[in-house]
Amino acid sequence: MSQMDEKIENVVSESIESSGEIDTGNLKGFWYADWSFPIMVSILAAGVFAGTHMYYVHHVGAFNEVAVIALLQAGITGGGFGAAAAFGTSFLFARILEGSLVGILDLGGSILTGLGVGIPALLLAVNFKLPLQSFPLAILTGAILGLIVGFIIIGIRKFTVGNSNSTFGADVMMGAGNLSGKFLGPLIVLSACTASIPIGFGSIAGAAIFYYWKKPVAGGAILGAMVLGIFFPIGIK
Amino acid sequence: MSFIIILIKSIIIGGFVGFGAGVGAARMFHAPTVQGMGSFRTLGELNACAGDAASHFSFGLGFFFNAWASAVGAGTFTQDVSHRIIPNWSATVWSRKGKSVEETLHNPKKMAISGTVIGIIIVSFLNLTSAAIPDSLQAIAVKVLVPAANLLINPVMPVIFWLAALDAGKRTGVYGTVFGGLAHLIMGNAVPGIVLGILIGKGVDENGWSKLTLTLFISVIILFVLSGFFRGFDLTLLQQFRLGTPQWLQLLHNLFGAGGK
Numbered sequence: 106m107s108q109m110d111e112k113i114e115n116v117v118s119e120s121i122e123s124s125g126e127i128d129t130g131n132l133k134g135f136w137y138a139d140w141s142f143p144i145m146v147s148i149l150a151a152g153v154f155a156g157t158h159m160y161y162v163h164h165v166g167a168f169n170e171v172a173v174i175a176l177l178q179a180g181i182t183g184g185g186f187g188a189a190a191a192f193g194t195s196f197l198f199a200r201i202l203e204g205s206l207v208g209i210l211d212l213g214g215s216i217l218t219g220l221g222v223g224i225p226a227l228l229l230a231v232n233f234k235l236p237l238q239s240f241p242l243a244i245l246t247g248a249i250l251g252l253i254v255g256f257i258i259i260g261i262r263k264f265t266v267g268n269s270n271s272t273f274g275a276d277v278m279m280g281a282g283n284l285s286g287k288f289l290g291p292l293i294v295l296s297a298c299t300a301s302i303p304i305g306f307g308s309i310a311g312a313a314i315f316y317y318w319k320k321p322v323a324g325g326a327i328l329g330a331m332v333l334g335i336f337f338p339i340g341i342k
Numbered sequence: 343m344s345f346i347i348i349l350i351k352s353i354i355i356g357g358f359v360g361f362g363a364g365v366g367a368a369r370m371f372h373a374p375t376v377q378g379m380g381s382f383r384t385l386g387e388l389n390a391c392a393g394d395a396a397s398h399f400s401f402g403l404g405f406f407f408n409a410w411a412s413a414v415g416a417g418t419f420t421q422d423v424s425h426r427i428i429p430n431w432s433a434t435v436w437s438r439k440g441k442s443v444e445e446t447l448h449n450p451k452k453m454a455i456s457g458t459v460i461g462i463i464i465v466s467f468l469n470l471t472s473a474a475i476p477d478s479l480q481a482i483a484v485k486v487l488v489p490a491a492n493l494l495i496n497p498v499m500p501v502i503f504w505l506a507a508l509d510a511g512k513r514t515g516v517y518g519t520v521f522g523g524l525a526h527l528i529m530g531n532a533v534p535g536i537v538l539g540i541l542i543g544k545g546v547d548e549n550g551w552s553k554l555t556l557t558l559f560i561s562v563i564i565l566f567v568l569s570g571f572f573r574g575f576d577l578t579l580l581q582q583f584r585l586g587t588p589q590w591l592q593l594l595h596n597l598f599g600a601g602g603k
Contacts, residue, residue: 278503
């Protein structure tokens, strides 16, 4: 695994070095320009925000990891949106800074987690549900937010490029974020085991099989719990 | 009826996300001259497949099944859809023997077109197959997921982030501890505080107290003060230290309708 990471790292740094030498004369026009970047972010963000609308209304269709959406779900079911909002927006903040400094905006932290989970959680926390309930409004909200993010990034780029090499600890946060994602698998098995014995058995088996197949344990645990849940349903209080 | 609504929404969403993911991935190859959008791991993985259609396709396929399982179980696609499946499958569409990556993978226009199409197909498929699962079954997933998520939010994530901050250096550790503890007191969860602590600690480590880090520090303080005020933290604090609440403070809170027990 670490070898693989190293390999990827090498390739990345090579490609960055080599791309720096490309003749900038060819890199003009809509597809390469700075001015078009906010439009592209806007289109993507519209889709992602509408994906969160899908999750809110149809319970399927969010573009994020199970662990992150679980934060939002905890808020929707009455657990408070503070964690999701703070987690999402602080990631957005860090990624905007980092993205403009290194030239690659991290989609996962900025758009998927920041605009897709953090902002919706903020809106829901103040009981402003309309942008998430209505599909056209969701598209519009996402598009506007994306446009703002895009312009901020291009703005920071204009002022600070070459000024700073810091990633502001994004690597540390990413590491911690990934590690906490790993915790979710065992935690799901534990909570399935508390829910009922058959569902517990299902999630244990699912987790073990997924681990053996080298797939994320969390997914297997949920699927296993659901399969046994077909035959031995539990009441929803 | 709901089938058609979900289909229409999925087509729009998939098209938008596919367009963005495709064009962003292609632009990444021209960073830092051109602002890209994606992630470093996506860039590395796309490079590792090197414009070979079969590698791109099978790499995406492995994550596709994973995303499908996650969509059925928890209603969410995993970040792999935008990070891995769309960029890799969009590259597959154009990759042919004898074509260089500059003409295919590195071309934002081509990647935007194929990304849009691939996005529509993937999102519609995932949403429609998952929506076909009965509600009672998804309720089980939620019932298992929510307690696990609550545990994850508190105390697992605060501890992990805290330890990461402590391991990342002395300054990060101190800022992470102070802001993390304060955040747990004020906002009820330490994670945002620790994240901001890492942000400032690392920023100062690498840049010193520049204009940027100072602005960051001040905005964090303002953030804490505001969220403390609107959650009525100041009132509770005065009450628990057995100090009286000044009339003007209570009035100020009433004015904004903000907190206080």
